Amino acid sequence: MQNRKFNSEIKLIAFDADDTLWVNEYHYRRAEENFAELMSIWCDKKTAIDVLLKKEKENLPLLGYGSKAFIIALVESGIEISRGNLLNEEITDLIELGKSTIGQEIELLPNVKEVLETLQNRYPLLLATKGDLKEQESKIERSGLKKYFNHVEIMSEKESDRYLNIIEKLRVEPQNFLMIGNSFKSDILPVLEIGGNAIYIPAEITWAHEIVEEKEHPNLIKTDSLNKILPFFNIHKS
Numbered sequence: 001m002q003n004r005k006f007n008s009e010i011k012l013i014a015f016d017a018d019d020t021l022w023v024n025e026y027h028y029r030r031a032e033e034n035f036a037e038l039m040s041i042w043c044d045k046k047t048a049i050d051v052l053l054k055k056e057k058e059n060l061p062l063l064g065y066g067s068k069a070f071i072i073a074l075v076e077s078g079i080e081i082s083r084g085n086l087l088n089e090e091i092t093d094l095i096e097l098g099k100s101t102i103g104q105e106i107e108l109l110p111n112v113k114e115v116l117e118t119l120q121n122r123y124p125l126l127l128a129t130k131g132d133l134k135e136q137e138s139k140i141e142r143s144g145l146k147k148y149f150n151h152v153e154i155m156s157e158k159e160s161d162r163y164l165n166i167i168e169k170l171r172v173e174p175q176n177f178l179m180i181g182n183s184f185k186s187d188i189l190p191v192l193e194i195g196g197n198a199i200y201i202p203a204e205i206t207w208a209h210e211i212v213e214e215k216e217h218p219n220l221i222k223t224d225s226l227n228k229i230l231p232f233f234n235i236h237k238s
Helices: 025-038 045-063 067-081 088-099 112-120 133-143 160-169 184-193
Strands: 012-015 125-130 151-155 177-181 197-200 220-222
Touching: 025 045, 025 067, 025 088, 045 067, 067 088, 112 125, 125 133, 125 160, 133 151, 160 177, 160 184, 177 184, 184 197
Parallel strands: 012 125, 012 177, 125 151, 177 197, 197 220
Antiparallel strands: none
């Protein structure tokens, strides 16, 4: 529903963080490539990455998201692929590879500050992200974007009941809530399920476990960049 305008009916706008406001998945994709290279003496690239993704998925219920879970998956996958023949220094290499995804310089996506500053003057803003608490808190602080948000929520998983809990706490009805994010699975579907509104901005790189079948919905707008959302609010750049 690309011609829709969000105005007085919206009482709260939420933004996802990773790959909506700043670059994130690129660092993991690069680490996956390096992992496959380290495993090349035992298997081909596709096999290595498939094993890693499978291990990450198996660990999600217990370990959740983030670099710490990724490090464990790297080591477990390396042991499995090598059939237990990894040397101590090779295990250390895998740990260091995983740690390389932590503390990366925050690279904001284009026009992020301009969009947030414009919307902040008209709506309460919520930063709604998921992952490891300490890691996400660090990225939020280092991004310099915290000042634009009235509330910050870091969830272990983005599900419809989690969104409901948040908006109930903030005394906002689902039809007055708008979520903006890059993951159809985590940012869009759960919000549509509770009767909320969503703007979907697909990222250039999407983690395999976040890929789901997309669908149209009367409360959904899809666009290709954050900079293009302001006209949906009858707000234009000066």
